[in-house]
Amino acid sequence: MTKAxxxxxxxxxxxxxxxxxxxxxxxxxxxxPIYDEIxxxxxxxxxxxxxxxxxxHAAEGYARxxxxxGVALVTSGPGATNAVTGLTDALLDSIPLIVLTGQVPTxxxxxxxxxxxxxxxxxxxxxxxxWLVKETDKLAATLHEAFHVATSGRPGPVLIDIPKDVQFxxxxxxxxxxxxxxYNPQVKGDLDAxxxxxxxxxxxxxxxxYTGGGVINSGPAASQLLRELVAATGFxxxxxxxxxxxxxxxxxxxxxxxxxxxxxxxxxxxxxxxxMINIGARFDDRITGRLDAFSPNSTKxxxxxxxxxxxxxxxxxxxxxxxxxHVLEDLLNVWKSRGRKTDKEGLSNWWDQINKWKAxxxxxxxxxxxxxxxxxxxxxxxxxxxxxxxxxxxxxxxHQMWAAQFLGFEDxxxxxxxxxxxxxxxxxxxxxxxxxxxxxxxxINVAGEASWLMNxxxxxxAMQYNLPVKQFILNNERLGMVxxxxxxxxxxxxxxxxxxxxxxxxxxxxxxxxxxxxxxxxDALDDAIMEMITYDGPVLFDCLVEKHENCxxxxxxxKAHNEMLLGDDSxxxxxxxxGEALV
Amino acid sequence: MSALKIKKGxxxxxxxxxxxxxxxxxxxxxxxxxxxxEPGVLARxxxxxxxxxxxxxxxTVAEVDHLGHRSRITIVTRGTPQIIEQIKAQLGRIVDVHKxxxxxxxxxxxxxxxxxxxxxxxxxxxxxxxxxxxxxxxxVVDSTLESFVFEITGTSEKIDAFAxxxxxxxxxxxxxxxxxxxxxxxx
Numbered sequence: 165m166t167k168a169x170x171x172x173x174x175x176x177x178x179x180x181x182x183x184x185x186x187x188x189x190x191x192x193x194x195x196x197p198i199y200d201e202i203x204x205x206x207x208x209x210x211x212x213x214x215x216x217x218x219x220x221h222a223a224e225g226y227a228r229x230x231x232x233x234g235v236a237l238v239t240s241g242p243g244a245t246n247a248v249t250g251l252t253d254a255l256l257d258s259i260p261l262i263v264l265t266g267q268v269p270t271x272x273x274x275x276x277x278x279x280x281x282x283x284x285x286x287x288x289x290x291x292x293x294x295w296l297v298k299e300t301d302k303l304a305a306t307l308h309e310a311f312h313v314a315t316s317g318r319p320g321p322v323l324i325d326i327p328k329d330v331q332f333x334x335x336x337x338x339x340x341x342x343x344x345x346x347y348n349p350q351v352k353g354d355l356d357a358x359x360x361x362x363x364x365x366x367x368x369x370x371x372x373x374y375t376g377g378g379v380i381n382s383g384p385a386a387s388q389l390l391r392e393l394v395a396a397t398g399f400x401x402x403x404x405x406x407x408x409x410x411x412x413x414x415x416x417x418x419x420x421x422x423x424x425x426x427x428x429x430x431x432x433x434x435x436x437x438x439x440m441i442n443i444g445a446r447f448d449d450r451i452t453g454r455l456d457a458f459s460p461n462s463t464k465x466x467x468x469x470x471x472x473x474x475x476x477x478x479x480x481x482x483x484x485x486x487x488x489x490h491v492l493e494d495l496l497n498v499w500k501s502r503g504r505k506t507d508k509e510g511l512s513n514w515w516d517q518i519n520k521w522k523a524x525x526x527x528x529x530x531x532x533x534x535x536x537x538x539x540x541x542x543x544x545x546x547x548x549x550x551x552x553x554x555x556x557x558x559x560x561x562x563h564q565m566w567a568a569q570f571l572g573f574e575d576x577x578x579x580x581x582x583x584x585x586x587x588x589x590x591x592x593x594x595x596x597x598x599x600x601x602x603x604x605x606x607x608i609n610v611a612g613e614a615s616w617l618m619n620x621x622x623x624x625x626a627m628q629y630n631l632p633v634k635q636f637i638l639n640n641e642r643l644g645m646v647x648x649x650x651x652x653x654x655x656x657x658x659x660x661x662x663x664x665x666x667x668x669x670x671x672x673x674x675x676x677x678x679x680x681x682x683x684x685x686x687d688a689l690d691d692a693i694m695e696m697i698t699y700d701g702p703v704l705f706d707c708l709v710e711k712h713e714n715c716x717x718x719x720x721x722x723k724a725h726n727e728m729l730l731g732d733d734s735x736x737x738x739x740x741x742x743g744e745a746l747v
Numbered sequence: 748m749s750a751l752k753i754k755k756g757x758x759x760x761x762x763x764x765x766x767x768x769x770x771x772x773x774x775x776x777x778x779x780x781x782x783x784x785e786p787g788v789l790a791r792x793x794x795x796x797x798x799x800x801x802x803x804x805x806x807t808v809a810e811v812d813h814l815g816h817r818s819r820i821t822i823v824t825r826g827t828p829q830i831i832e833q834i835k836a837q838l839g840r841i842v843d844v845h846k847x848x849x850x851x852x853x854x855x856x857x858x859x860x861x862x863x864x865x866x867x868x869x870x871x872x873x874x875x876x877x878x879x880x881x882x883x884x885x886x887v888v889d890s891t892l893e894s895f896v897f898e899i900t901g902t903s904e905k906i907d908a909f910a911x912x913x914x915x916x917x918x919x920x921x922x923x924x925x926x927x928x929x930x931x932x933x934x
Contacts, residue, residue, distance in 0.1 A: 288791060289798050293842040296786070313842055346783070347842050472836035475829065 166338065171300040172197035172331040175264065178307035180207045181340050184235050186226060186600050187211070188219040192239025193279060194266025197331035211600060211629055214621035216243050218593035220250020220321075221619070224259045225597030228580040229555055231383060233260040233314050234597065240266045241279030244325075245286065249587060252290040254321035256584025257406060258381055260314040261321035262307075263291075269329035270298050283325045292320030298327065300335030308340040309347075317349030318470040319381050349469060353486030353494060361441065361465045361482050362499040368439035368463075369510030370517075371399045374422065374451075377406030377583070378444020378468060380576040382488035387576045389492035390443065391415070396496070397506055400518055402430035404445050405568055406583040413572030419518060423451045424719050425565040428526035428728055429518055431717070434459050435725035436517070442466040444488045447478040448584070457724030467491045526717045526730055527569055536686050538563065538638045538709040542570035542610070545636060548693050552606040555598045557581065559591040559615030562644035562715045567610040589618030592635060596622055599631040606634070606697065613639040613706075614663050623676040626702040634696050635704045640711045641666060648714045673704035684708035775804065776831050776851040777858060777928045780820040783843040784810050791841050792820055801826060801834050805860075805903070807925035817845065823903075823926050850928050858928040862906045863888070864897040868917030876916045883909050894919075 169177065175198050179187065188211045191199045202210050213219040216238045223234030238247050244265040254261045268277040284296045293313050297303050306324060314322045365371060373394060379386045387410045394401050394417045401411050402422040411418060420427030422434055434440065440462045445451070447466075452458045458478060465482035466474050474483045484491055531540040542563075556571055557580040558564040564581055573579045580598060582590040595609040609616075616637050626633050646661040670680030679699050683692040683706070696703045718729045782788045789808055796803050805823040824834060831849070838847045850856040864885070866876045873895075880887065880897050883905070889896035899909055903926060910921060 284787060285790070288787065289794055294787075318840075346845060470836075470840060472833060472840055474836070476833055476836075479829075 166336040168334050169337050170197065170201075170332060170334050171303050171326065172201045174300070174304045174335070174337050175307065175326070175331070176201045176205060176208065177337060178304050178340075179235060180205075182308070182311045183232070184208055187235045187237050188213055188222040188226070188597065189237030190216050190219055190239065190243060192243050192266060194240035194268060194328050195237060195243075195264075195326075195331075197328065198237065198264070198266070198326075209600075210237075211596070211625065213593065213596075214624045215619065216246035217249050217589065218596070218619050218622045218625065220247050220261065220263060221253070221587075221590050221593035222597035222600070222622075222625075223261050223263075224250065224254050224257075224590070225557060225580050225594030226601045227254075227259050227261060227597075228594070229577050229598040230601045231577060233262055233311060233319075235262045235264070237264045238266070239279065240268055240283065241281045243279075244281055244283040247323075248287060248290055249585075251287055251321045251323065253582050253585040253587045253590060255290055255292065257582065258319050258377060259321065260319035262310050262314055263321060263323045265323060265325050266331075267296065267325045267327040270327045271329070273327065283323070287323050290321075291323045292318075294323040294325065296325040296327075297330055300330050300333040303330060303335065304338040305343045308338065308343045309345055311340075312343070312345055313347055316347060318378075318473075350485060351469070351487035351490045353467065353484040353491035355494065355498070357482055357484045358491060358494050359498050361484065362495060362502055364439050364463055364465065364482065365397060365399075365441070365499060366502065366505040367507060368399075369507050370433075370437045370514045371397075371439040371441065371511075372433045372437040373399055373401040373441050373443060374403075374434065374445055375401060375407045375410055375443045376404040376445025379407055379410040379488050380444075382444065382469075384576065386410070386444075386487075386489035386492060389489060389496060393492060393496055393499075396500075396504065398511055399441075399506075400433055400515070402426070402433065404448070404451055404583070405581060407445060408568060408579045409573035409576045412574040414574060419522070421568050423448075424453070425569065425715055425717065426719075427569070428524050428717050428730065429521035431719065431725040431728055432521045433518055437462045440464045442468075442480070443492070444468060446473045447476065449477075452478065453719045453727075454722055454724045459725070524730070526728075528731075529713075531686060534685060536684065536689060536707060536709045538566055538640070538713055539570060540686060541636075541638060541689060541707050541709060542566050544689050545608070545610075545693055546571050548690065549606060549608065549697060552697070553602075553604070554578065554606045554608065555580070555595075555602060557591040557594040557598060557607070557609045559609070559611040559618075560586045560588045561612045561615055562640075562648065562713075563610055563612045563615075563638045565645075565715045566638075571610075588615040592616060592619050592633075593622045593625075595633040595635070596625055596629075596631055599626075599633050600629070607632075608634045608636050611635055611637045612644060613637050613641065613666060613669070614643050617667075620672070623673070623678055623702065623704070627677050630701070632699070632701050632703075635702070636696070637669065637704065637706055638709050639666075639669070639706050640709050640713070642711055644713075645715065647712075651714070652720070669704050669706035673702075678702040678704055680704045680706065682706040682708065770828050773825050773827060774831060774851070775823060775825045776849055777856065777926060778822045778824060778835065778838070779848040779850055779928060780822060780838055780844060781846040782818050782820055782841075783845065784816045784818040785843050788818070788841075788843045789820065791843065792822070792838065795837055795841065796824070796834075799837065801830065805925040807927055821926055821928050848930070850930055853930060855931040856928050857931060858902055858926050859900055860903050860906055860924055860926050861898065861900045862909075862921060862923040864899065864909070864913055864918060865894060865920040866897065866913050866917050867894045867919050869893060872916045876913065879909070879912050879916075885909065
């Protein structure tokens with residue numbers, strides 16, 4: 165059955181048909197017909213953000229915390245260009261988004277019209293796919309296909325550019341089930357390769373699971389299967405920043421996050437293992453460190469749904485192209501049917517070695533005196549919030565790494581952070597998106613004061629929609645990670661890494677009608693955190709912390725996993741030669 | 748660890764690297780990319796090459812199936828085996844791309860390029876030009892008393908050789924189509 169309706173109505177109809185509940189957006193001339201339709205219905209809730217970048221990050225937070233695609237709606241020209249950072253962020257972290265942009269009428273395209281930009285041209289490299297729809301008859305089908313593309317295979321952001329005359333014109337509405345698509349990525353892994361991996365698991369003496377965001381993107385079944393596999397084999401498991409929560413932090417086999425600021429035991433296990441099983445991670449440069457010294461003696465298996473991720477930077481011996489959940493199911497079956505074998509003695513020795521590395525206590529710090537250490541603040545936050553129905557977002561920098569180190573995640577979709585792009589300003593709008601999806605949950609954005617200021621305008625959004633997001637700002641009055649690198653790399657010349665003229669965050673909160681809390685005393689911290697949690701509304705928590713704390717452990721750029729820096733000792737001249745050019 | 752049993756030639760849309768990846772040798776490969784004939788699809792392919800720093804030696808594109816709405820992009824590129832595999836995987840994940848074939852590794856193929864040469868001259872050099880054109884089986888498609896336009900078809904190497912010979916004989920301008928290529932045989 166095809167119904168005739170305007171393009172603007174098609175947009176709303178397609179969103180309803182796709183099960184969309186929330187749209188984050190900002191109106192403007194080229195999307196007014198769509199906003200007019202949104203006004204005249206009650207199925208979809210629209211959240212008015214304060215900046216288009218906020219809309220896209222909020223949609224990301226919504227998507228990451230629900231497993232459903234996030235939707236953002238912005239106008240042409242500046243609306244679209246402001247969405248670019250969010251799109252790129254979602255592309256690098258494989259977050260499914262549908263971003264709708266208005267465009268000048270088709271007959272004005274190319275004339276440098278008011279608020280015209282070549283949106284599909286600008287966003288081609290930062291979307292998984294994009295479309296400029298020039299005929300109303302094709303609009304509905306394109307919208308449905310957009311949802312399919314965003315959520316199939318390796319997820320990612322897609323964009324649909326809709327000229328204003330296409331929104332006004334009437335056309336035929338195509339139902340979702342009528343849309344044909346040729347885009348159907350392979351989800352089942354090759355059984356021969358899976359058997360090869362099962363065999364390798366049977367004889368490995370020093371195996372390690374190295375998991376990533378792909379496990380979470382694959383859905384809850386993937387996390388469940390992963391847990392089953394880890395429990396059945398007893399192999400140690402580490403995860404990237406993006407994969408935290410797929411395996412519980414309280415699990416017996418958990419050895420912590422790996423990577424540049426990962427745990428000593430995790431990185432040493434990666435370096436010394438004889439079998440590395442990469443599940444839905446991509447050998448990112450934050451993970452591998454120096455490539456030619458990366459886990460030199462291991463057989464490497466890699467499960468990934470994106471063929472271009474396999475053998476991109478690290479040569480793998482057992483490549484398995486497919487969806488994590490599908491492959492893990494087959495892997496478990498194959499391994500079980502072959503007799504559930506592992507090298508018990510080898511494993512036991514391996515765990516002894518890992519426990520020795522654990523005993524180093526790489527996250528140790530000293531909380532003394534009257535100044536709050538950022539690690540202490542996060543440890544207290546963890547202690548006081550871990551029993552809650554909790555979701556955590558972060559900004560980017562030292563606080564993000566400390567949050568990853570000191571907060572424990574028991575379930576997937578509970579941790580939203582900008583991993584690939586490293587977007588300062590991500591966390592606050594993302595927390596808004598999370599809270600929209602989970603109105604009764606405790607949503608905390610762990611932030612640094614500099615990152616938080618990048619999208620502070622969204623405090624207006626939090627107030628308008630009564631979203632009780634907790635902004636936990638570790639305020640060191642520095643761009644902490646930049647300062648740390650300048651100390652290690654640039655002769656302690658702290659060029660522009662000092663935030664001067666910071667606002668009074670309590671007054672800033674109050675100016676928006678939110679609650680502000682400031683805390684500088686370690687002894688008062690618990691009460692202050694409790695006050696933040698119990699307050700019914702958005703809170704800006706200004707936690708004044710030690711200004712010169714460095715984030716350790718750290719694999720300096722250009723170094724190998726077994727060359728980690730563990731603390732403030734021996735940081736002099738830590739990065740030399742080619743490493744200096746790396747970021 | 749024994750090698751995986753994977754069908755030869757299954758490199759497009761596949762994660763399996765069939766050759767050792769540690770070679771630093773730069774290889775030239777001809778890729779045939781079958782794409783949905785949508786606006787922007789060429790920009791996507793070219794953007795992939797420029798954005799990720801890959802080389803394009805030659806590129807041709809035209810619609811090959813009007814009803815099926817398909818175009819064929821033939822790309823001659825170069826890189827180490829690992830880069831070539833990466834290029835194919837990256838092309839394969841573009842939503843509008845249906846198929847990527849590496850004609851260089853998937854059995855024998857034929858490659859042809861068409862070029863037009865404008866050669867200006869009088870007297871002996873003019874006679875020499877037409878004599879060489881005859882040897883190369885180039886056709887004269889335009890002629891004045893002082894110039895020829897030759898049409899020549901062949902491999903890129905043949906056209907390069909013809910250009911070198913025409914250079915001293917008054918070569919003014921060349922237009923080349925870039926490489927079109929097909930696998931030999933019935934499939």
